[in-house]
Amino acid sequence: MPDELKAHYDVVCVGGAMMGSSVAYWLSENPDFDGQVLVVEPDWTYESAQTTRAQNSIRAQFTNPLNIRLSQFGMDFIEHFHQSVAVDGESPEINFRGTGYLFLADDDDEFERLRAESVDQLDAGADVTMLRPAQLAERFPYLDVSQVAGGRLGGLREGSFDGWALFQGIRRRAVHNGVTFVRDAVVGLDVDAGRVRTVRLASGRAVESGWVVNTAGCRARDIAAMAGLDLPVEPRARTSFVFDCRRPIDALVPLTITPAGVHFRREQHHYMCGAVPDPDVAVDAADLDARDAEFEDLIWPVLARYVPQFDEVRVVTSWGGQYDFNTLDHNVVIGSADEVENFLFANGFSGHGLQQGPAVGRAIAELITYGEYRTIDLTPLGYHRISTGTPIIEHGVI
Ligand SMILES: Cc1cc2nc3c(=O)[nH]c(=O)nc-3n(C[C@H](O)[C@H](O)[C@H](O)COP(=O)(O)OP(=O)(O)OC[C@H]3O[C@@H](n4cnc5c(N)ncnc54)[C@H](O)[C@@H]3O)c2cc1C
Incomplete structure (x- = not known):
């Protein structure tokens, strides 16, 4: 992994566990996206990430139809996991x-x-x-x-599956596709005229970024605060x-x-x-x-x-x-905040983010590549419901 970073990346993901890796995976798999992706992650053991502490199960039984669709995509992804993530014909065993x-x-x-x-x-x-x-x-x-x-x-x-394999398969394929994972932590975001311009790292380095994706799990609120935004997670x-x-x-x-x-x-x-x-x-x-x-x-x-x-x-x-509990309505917050247009959320999964990881990563990649959701319209799960205090409740939180 490189110590040298470029001055500019098209996308920077803040956090490189399930969600950061999935965003990077889908961007790097999409022939319509030809940008450079940087994933910043301080903990390469992933020891403290939720992704490695989960119970690794997937279900369709949600009360919100969007959550059902997100997980159904996860089921399809698990079914075709080997073909989707294989590198040189090999992939981790998903054991569904x-x-x-x-x-x-x-x-x-x-x-x-x-x-x-x-x-x-x-x-x-x-x-x-x-x-x-x-x-x-x-x-x-x-x-x-x-x-x-x-x-x-x-x-x-x-049912249940090997969550480590799901995450590692996606991450490994993203690396194979040319995504840069760097061992560092984001400590500051410079925002000017409604856009994040610079991402500052604990090592003292700084990179300019076209898009910044908040994939920091339980620390997502701290990252949002760096951009001047409040997130009830x-x-x-x-x-x-x-x-x-x-x-x-x-x-x-x-x-x-x-x-x-x-x-x-x-x-x-x-x-x-x-x-x-x-x-x-x-x-x-x-x-x-x-x-x-x-x-x-x-x-x-x-x-x-x-x-x-x-x-x-x-x-x-x-x-x-x-x-990473969303106190407003126990659902993911996805997409941008109008106040900072190039800052994207993928946070607040409240216990069902592993199964939603494949679909949410793809959705963020669509937003970045096309400026709109192409497969599942996740607009109702956007930040506007936070700023307007209008919850979309999920009753099926386990
Ligand atoms: C007990 C338990 C059981 C669960 N069971 C299930 C289940 O059965 N099914 C399911 O779908 N989901 C389940 N989940 C939820 C699932 O694990 C999470 O929703 C999912 O892993 C979230 O992934 P993430 O990448 O958003 O967050 P995380 O995995 O928490 O990763 C966030 C990453 O951000 C990094 N980071 C933090 N701060 C910074 C910074 N300043 N700069 C750079 N990087 C930073 C962290 O080091 C971390 O690696 C469970 C969770 C728990 C805790």
Whole structure:
């Protein structure tokens, strides 16, 4: 990787994990774009990026149709992953496992809410089925359905994959295509007459840039502030646990979400789970500690209630992570702010950015190349809803 940088780049991505790499990938794959792309990333281990701390799952069951379309594109991308990212015929193994997601309802009101959402999901092309307790028990005999009113099950295009492979495949191909990744950090943006002119780096270097894309994950608000813009995205702690079960389940285990927000799925020979902490508040961006007490306090009682076999489990490992949580409406903020026209956001994924990475990177590349979205019109998810305070709520945040 070069120490020498050019004086000018057509595009600079601030952050080089999933989103920065995806923007770089799509630009460099597009024959209509012939510019120079620089991706600035301080942490080449990606140890503190959300991208490497995620639970690596993909679903169509969102309540916002745009989120459904973004993830459907992610599903297609995963399906054709090898052809899309191969370098010299090689690509990382994506290991997709189709299991579906299962949203459980404890009472009839909750069941009817899931059913109402399923109407829009089916309209958007998602494969979802409403199941009553007897049908749940038939498909998932390990579930105790005595206190359950039913559930909504997604098809086998929903499931989990190797998130590191997804990111690395995209990054590797972008490098192969000629994108420059530099190990450095953005520390300042010089804005003049409504445009970012110069990107200043921690090393003391500075480059001029045609476009600047904010792909800094949980630190996106700091980067926006450098351009004089406010972004209501804050780091929220999320702890992941992997556990063993003394009596393993001999059946398909979809990614199951209880009404209390506890979720679990199979992870190879173990199970993986997490929950929304209480209280769910902003934390320091450097605080990646696991909240280990959550397992006994919040998660395990819920697991054992729905799956009696989970009354005997052992935590194998846990790790801390953060969501880049959009406090306005839990959806991505994408595109430019009118005040600084060449500064583009790709932030605020609130826990579903890995699966949306391929589609969002492509959308940003279209904006830069053509001045408009060509495949999925993401205008409703733009910054104007932040500046005007008009949320587009996503209810399906896990
Ligand atoms: C516990 C957990 C579970 C999740 N599960 C899922 C899931 O199942 N499915 C799903 O789709 N998504 C999931 N996600 C969300 C997903 O991981 C994120 O939405 C996605 O990885 C965001 O990618 P990103 O590139 O925007 O951010 P990040 O991966 O956080 O990367 C941001 C990068 O910006 C860099 N950076 C920061 N400051 C600067 C600077 N000043 N200059 C240059 N670079 C900078 C950082 O070093 C970092 O590498 C989960 C997240 C967590 C925490």
